[in-house]
Amino acid sequence: MQSTSFKVNVPHVSSEWMDDEVMIINLDTGNYFSITGIGAEVWRMIEQGCSGETIAAEVQARYRGEPKQIQTSLAAYTAQLEQEHLIVADENSDAGPGQRKTPVVAANGGTQPEFTPPVLEKYTDMQDLLLIDPIHEVDDEQGWPKLKS
Numbered sequence: 001m002q003s004t005s006f007k008v009n010v011p012h013v014s015s016e017w018m019d020d021e022v023m024i025i026n027l028d029t030g031n032y033f034s035i036t037g038i039g040a041e042v043w044r045m046i047e048q049g050c051s052g053e054t055i056a057a058e059v060q061a062r063y064r065g066e067p068k069q070i071q072t073s074l075a076a077y078t079a080q081l082e083q084e085h086l087i088v089a090d091e092n093s094d095a096g097p098g099q100r101k102t103p104v105v106a107a108n109g110g111t112q113p114e115f116t117p118p119v120l121e122k123y124t125d126m127q128d129l130l131l132i133d134p135i136h137e138v139d140d141e142q143g144w145p146k147l148k149s
Contacts, residue, residue, distance in 0.1 A: 005051045006078065007090040015043070024086055030127030031084065038063070039118030042077060046087055052078060065115030073117035080120050 008015065015024040022040045024033040035043055038059065045055045055078075056071050063070070081087045 063115035
């Protein structure tokens with residue numbers, strides 16, 4: 001995985017933590033996403049300004065698995081997050097290779113679970129509602145949520 005640091009693509013993306021799940025909305029596309037498990041851990045590290053190298057090292061320290069497979073899976077996952085415009089490279093980050101701005105949650109106590117590739121679940125079923133601009137795109141007589149013809 002690269003030494004690039006990432007950041008959430010604010011203000012175009014909003015995320016909310018609910019227990020161990022992260023719900024993410026791309027406000028430009030109306031797509032929303034759900035991530036859990038390792039994917040959510042990676043999201044937290046991105047929020048903390050970790051480099052790709054640090055993320056890979058943290059995941060390898062926490063999970064059993066072939067290092068090359070872990071690195072490949074994490075690189076594919078961050079590429080998917082970038083493709084969906086949820087994260088962007090952080091050119092101004094002061095977290096260099098092998099460093100992070102803030103500490104990551106401590107590794108699992110003693111036993112390492114098996115690594116499973118992170119999954120980004122994408123939903124498009126609410127795009128129309130999420131993209132409505134209630135000030136500019138509504139019928140003046142009937143009001144929101146009635147779109148103009």
